[in-house]
Amino acid sequence: MGEQWMFYFDPNRCIGCHACSISCKQRHDRDPDAEDWRTVTHLSQGEYPDFEEVPVSMSCMHCHDAPCEKVCPPNAIEKREEDGIVTVNRDRCIGCHYCAWACPYGAPTYGDDGLMSKCNMCLGEGPGSGHGQPAKQKPEDGGAKPSCVDNCVGEAIKAGPVSEMKAEASGAAAERFENGAYESRVIVEPIAERAPLHEDTDESSDTVDNRDEPATKTEQSDTQTAGWLNG
Numbered sequence: 001m002g003e004q005w006m007f008y009f010d011p012n013r014c015i016g017c018h019a020c021s022i023s024c025k026q027r028h029d030r031d032p033d034a035e036d037w038r039t040v041t042h043l044s045q046g047e048y049p050d051f052e053e054v055p056v057s058m059s060c061m062h063c064h065d066a067p068c069e070k071v072c073p074p075n076a077i078e079k080r081e082e083d084g085i086v087t088v089n090r091d092r093c094i095g096c097h098y099c100a101w102a103c104p105y106g107a108p109t110y111g112d113d114g115l116m117s118k119c120n121m122c123l124g125e126g127p128g129s130g131h132g133q134p135a136k137q138k139p140e141d142g143g144a145k146p147s148c149v150d151n152c153v154g155e156a157i158k159a160g161p162v163s164e165m166k167a168e169a170s171g172a173a174a175e176r177f178e179n180g181a182y183e184s185r186v187i188v189e190p191i192a193e194r195a196p197l198h199e200d201t202d203e204s205s206d207t208v209d210n211r212d213e214p215a216t217k218t219e220q221s222d223t224q225t226a227g228w229l230n231g
Ligand code: SF4
Pocket: 059, 060, 061, 062, 063, 066, 067, 068, 069, 086, 102, 103, 104, 105, 106, 107, 108, 118
């Protein structure tokens, strides 16, 4: 088997602008009103006045175990040997929605034709275009860079073979990935310690002084993100 491709996401660099999901739709010439293959969700963190929203950009994870593939009655879904990308043969799809029930991430979408489509890592252009394509190549080898990666304003999303994504990641993110925090589906950077959102006045100093130490705060943030990412 070739090396598994995967996504990397850094919530510290994401500004929640939705350029990734819009560019995905444009690349694949999809109806503007259709469900996004890549979605940006805004998670709430903390309590007023120390409150913020953390944007999380997600698409199909191209899972190692691919629950969608296991439940598809006509075997329309394939976990590819050559690059680990999960593709859909729409000539086989019967629109039963079993894959949507099995997917923990809500990745499958259905258009007016009733057939399933989802992220194909930009193996081609258009719904179903990934099926039957040759192995994914890196841009320097002549492959197309995924549109969401190419158009991410903050360079928060990356895609590539597992070894390359691990090399891009911080030690903490790589370690978490190796320990199976995301079931080998995506590398996510821990949310960094952020500056307090309001001035540290005498009145508010108790609140600030009683805040958790950085390590604990990061752990809490990670748990929140991990919980969401694991569906
Ligand atoms: S994220 Fe969902 S659609 Fe994508 S491979 Fe995993 S189960 Fe299938």
